Amino acid sequence: MLTKDLLRYRNRKERVHPSLIDPKDVKLLTLAEELVESFKRHTGRRLSELDDEINCSEWGQNPHCAGLRKLLLDRCDEVEDDGQIATKRSNLLAQAEKLRREVVFASLGDFQAEFAKSQSCDLTSLQEQLYADLPEFRVLKEFKAISPSALLHRYNCAQIQGLMMMAEDVEIIIKNPSLEERRSFFRSLKFQRLMSEISSGEDTSELRCKLSGPLRIFQNSQSYGLRLAQFFPYVLHLKRWQLVASIKLNGKYFTLDVDQKIAVESHYKKMSVFVPPEITSFIATFNERGGKYQASEGIEHMPIGQQSYCFPDVTFAASDGTKIHLELFHRWHAGQLDGRLKALDQNPMRGLIVGVSEDVAKASGVSQHLADSSWFKECGFTFKTLPTPKSVSGALSRHDAHFDK
């Protein structure tokens, strides 16, 4: 990320406008390419030499150069110090100490001359060697290359992330989010230990999320700025979004308002959601049987309390509008089962049934938990590889009977 001094923005009428660059600008692409090449060339050489080259070049005078350089530095590994310089320093310092104690010198120059003589070395070399392991002398070991275009996108993203570090209130509006988008969004929120207050705006296809941390309702501070900044690249994965944040700059508040039109590409990997073809096949078989419910692929997310959301695999809808969602737990997301059962035992929820694959159900710890869970007895079932229409129908009936008591 970028430090505060490398952020470029304008304040106008209580709004802050990040000065984003055009990632297709030929001059900037050339600058990015020159910088990347310069870093590649300096692998195995001192970082101070790299800085000298950048500072002396014509392209190094570009106002965006310092920020781009910082982002590239974050992609570098330095050669680890083997401690030889420190050992040599320790010896030199001990001998200089000894000389100062033994002889009274009239001037600093006399001391330096005598010390250099005692080391059989010229003074300048000695002085250069003494602290030769400071950061400016460190050697670039490895540089993770990046394409010029990706670097410019990363720069734009970092400009907004830098402002988000100073954010207090953040609202994200997601328009027509797909299940996949919602699933990754909430998963990423949880990963960054952020909380959200979700509402639907006047337009019901919108999902409005106010983001903050647990203490935010008591503290007007920027404590969650880093997490919000780290979360922002996930937002860039959404198709249609708007982010409105209150940013505190030099004691004053400004509004940051950006949306998908900034066209910044995220450098985070996109977490895709795999929907197995077996689910589609199950839905077709279930619907062929007829009955009270018609099955369809799950597209809604359900808040189940305490900032947890369930993303059903299948939704069953009755003609009277009743909906029951089915969430399946296979081996690969068995880790979430424990938390889900705890939440549902504490707060039994109408409209949800759960299927657990038998290999998960037999695992030590899980079998006991399933046996102890009063909610699972009423609204849960186990299955071998895929749930059968029969087992699901049974669970749907038990669910209805339980809640209609």
Place this chain on the structure above:
Amino acid sequence: MISLRFEAGTLVATPPQQSADAPWSGFTWDQRTSQWRAPARCYRQLLTDARDLGQQWQDRARDYQTINLNLAEPIIPRTHQTEALRAWRDAGKAGCIALPTGAGKTITAVLAIVMTGRSTLVVVPTIDLMQQWEQVLSKYLRAESSPCKIGLLGGGTHDPQPITVATYDSALIHIERLGAKFGLLIFDECHHLPAPQYQTIALASIAPFRLGLSATMERADGRESVVYDLVGPLVYEAKIQEMVAKVLAPYDVFNIQVPMSAEERLAYEMARATYTSFLKRSGIRFNQGADWMQFVRMAARSADGRQAMRAYREQKRLAQAASGKLAATWEILMRHAGEQIIVFTDDNAMAYRIGREFFVPVLTHQTRPKERKAFLDGFRTGSISVLATSRVLNEGVDVPEASVGVVLSGTGTVREHVQRLGRILRARPGKRAVLYEVIAQGTSEYFVNQRRRQHDAYQGSAPVS
């Protein structure tokens, strides 16, 4: 029955029914999770209120232990330490103690930990201080009859234990998880706490017992009130002058003005003229604290302004690094040969310049931990007699044998200079400490120096030479 649990730096009351009134004061209805929520710091107040009102409740929040702590070797507290501890205990074990450097803040804290007998988190500003606290706590604390393992958070170590020392930065990262695990919270150099981020450490912890330690509580921005709110009131304060002759060494402060070379003077005057003419044109007079921010803002808006900012930095650099300071420092080193001397600078560049010219060890934040320890150990045992440093030794780090301080450059803040003075005041029979302030003649450093000298620590010190 209402039950209370700790969740990510907050307290949550369950069952979570929304009602007109909060279950206890301090709680707010959290729309995000449909729960009553309060900052974890409210825990102490909740305990008191519940007890006073005879309320029944289930405490699932508390995760800290009562520990039977005792001292591995006896400590005979000095009078001021006994008074400070008594005042802290009488304030309900929640409050701040201000003692000058060298007056035994750490030992006072050890006694407070034993007195409280709860899991304790000590929060310190630097890795050096973290290591130093670990050594002292390991030396003195015993749990039951076994040595007490001291946990560390920071500097690449993550090992929380019932008694743990953490840097402010690491405590901030982990407090949402660990905030219920400590019953006593000690903030060393607690004047750091008002920084917006650091306040979270105090807010997100349930610790009912809190102790703030500092040499100087007062802050230029007056925000020491934040510390009193989060930790507790100032319950005991002793100033340098009161402690001199009792527990601190007597001292003299000498002011040495050195001329600049002709070249330095010319460059200085040119840079100064560029800077001051911009101030004049912009109507900035530096009468109030806000004027500096006004200068920063205006400087960013125009090419003239940016030039003025560069000129400001240049004239400051030239004054702080005037070549005459090297000769003056050499004279001081020779005058005090055989004594332990610390040379203070404002920035790393000047500290390393001193290191290279005099061939002395330099301690900055860039110094690796192993080498830091070697330098400090060498300085303690006397094998190293001169240390150059920028700011890392300003506060806290225990440097018992220093008797001479040379300030080559610094800020105008009283805190920095009182702290630097504190580095050389640890008492030893027959010791008389000396602080030299070396300033470039006819530069803005003179006014900075005059501003500092208004503090009571300077009253009665030796006249300007």
